[in-house]
Amino acid sequence: MVDLASYNTFGIHASAEALLTVANEQKLVEYVNALRKTPRPYFVLGGGANVLFVADFAGDILHVTNQDLEVINEDAQQVLVRVGAGYEWDAFVAWSVAKGYWGVELLSGIPGTVGASPVQNIGAYGAEAAEVIVEVEAVEIATGALVRFDVVDLALGYRTSRFKREWKNCYIVHHVCYRLSKQCDSYTKFERLGLENDILSPQEVRSRVLSIRASKLPSTKDIGSAGSFFKNPEVEQSVLEQLRSTYENMPYYATEHRDMYKLSAGWLIEQCGWKGYRVGDAGVYEKQALVLVNYGGATGREIFALSEQIADDVYKKMGVRLEREVEIVPAKY
Numbered sequence: 001m002v003d004l005a006s007y008n009t010f011g012i013h014a015s016a017e018a019l020l021t022v023a024n025e026q027k028l029v030e031y032v033n034a035l036r037k038t039p040r041p042y043f044v045l046g047g048g049a050n051v052l053f054v055a056d057f058a059g060d061i062l063h064v065t066n067q068d069l070e071v072i073n074e075d076a077q078q079v080l081v082r083v084g085a086g087y088e089w090d091a092f093v094a095w096s097v098a099k100g101y102w103g104v105e106l107l108s109g110i111p112g113t114v115g116a117s118p119v120q121n122i123g124a125y126g127a128e129a130a131e132v133i134v135e136v137e138a139v140e141i142a143t144g145a146l147v148r149f150d151v152v153d154l155a156l157g158y159r160t161s162r163f164k165r166e167w168k169n170c171y172i173v174h175h176v177c178y179r180l181s182k183q184c185d186s187y188t189k190f191e192r193l194g195l196e197n198d199i200l201s202p203q204e205v206r207s208r209v210l211s212i213r214a215s216k217l218p219s220t221k222d223i224g225s226a227g228s229f230f231k232n233p234e235v236e237q238s239v240l241e242q243l244r245s246t247y248e249n250m251p252y253y254a255t256e257h258r259d260m261y262k263l264s265a266g267w268l269i270e271q272c273g274w275k276g277y278r279v280g281d282a283g284v285y286e287k288q289a290l291v292l293v294n295y296g297g298a299t300g301r302e303i304f305a306l307s308e309q310i311a312d313d314v315y316k317k318m319g320v321r322l323e324r325e326v327e328i329v330p331a332k333y
């Protein structure tokens, strides 16, 4: 049995029967072929920055660790980079901004790996991985074949992709190809960071993002968390209007879907009085109500129970259902 506490950013103690590190796609194919012959439970783990272990895992934890990075094409405007799934996401961002490339600077400081970026469609400050991903390479579990997907095949949406829905447990990502730009084409997004358009370099944007993040989010070195525990909910216009008649100052955003609006889950949770709440070592971060934290000794089930209490309370008081962004592992326990 292996303790997974140092493999998840919540720092939850849970064990797995085996932790297998897979350093390249050939090894991944070998593992998948063995799995096809003798099926057993497995879970693909990147940096463990979006999972909550609520029980021991009766099977293999597969840790994809390939960390290669290769520029595969370049012209005057753009660069195509192929990056191993095990590469730390923020190290890739640091590499990109050091080269002066644009495209991922707003996604600075997001914990986890490159391999999870298309699974989650990671996003922050108005940017999403969907804007820079070109292609994803994976191993198909059913056949052991190496396959490639164009970004449009993935149906990337708000913190979701086919990998999380209809393709759940069907593929293991081993490389992601990103298109980075030599020119800045996202000035409008920088307004949210209070940056002037004309002073920018990718490095300046990154520094600003990192300092904003440090002021709002706990460092996982100090306090266990998985970032935002819930997604920002989308509601119909009638629900929005009803809520605004009570909460005039409630923040909301238009979405790409007509008559649908996004609300701030953090604001709703704070409004219901949960910000800074603590029970034992499980709590709601004092600076950001969307972040559930482990102050040291919380179990996954304690954090899960707290999340259920919060979601029920928000539904009771606001009529809005919160959906978890964090994945509960094992899914059935």
Ligand SMILES: Cc1cc2nc3c(=O)[nH]c(=O)nc-3n(C[C@H](O)[C@H](O)[C@H](O)COP(=O)(O)OP(=O)(O)OC[C@H]3O[C@@H](n4cnc5c(N)ncnc54)[C@H](O)[C@@H]3O)c2cc1C
Pocket (backbone or CB within 6 Å): 009, 043, 044, 045, 046, 047, 048, 049, 050, 051, 064, 085, 110, 111, 112, 113, 114, 115, 116, 117, 119, 120, 121, 122, 123, 124, 159, 163, 171, 172, 173, 174, 217, 218, 219, 220, 225, 226, 227, 228, 327
């Ligand atoms: C402090 C903090 C701040 C955060 N801020 C943000 C933020 O601003 N924006 C944001 O989008 N997210 C944020 N997150 C969440 C997290 O960083 C992302 O979800 C990230 O993509 C998780 O990467 P990971 O490698 O840790 O994935 P894991 O948590 O290990 O896994 C997540 C999912 O991806 C799957 N997966 C992982 N690797 C592979 C692979 N190679 N092949 C197939 N499936 C795979 C797993 O099976 C699982 O379903 C934050 C988390 C923390 C702790």
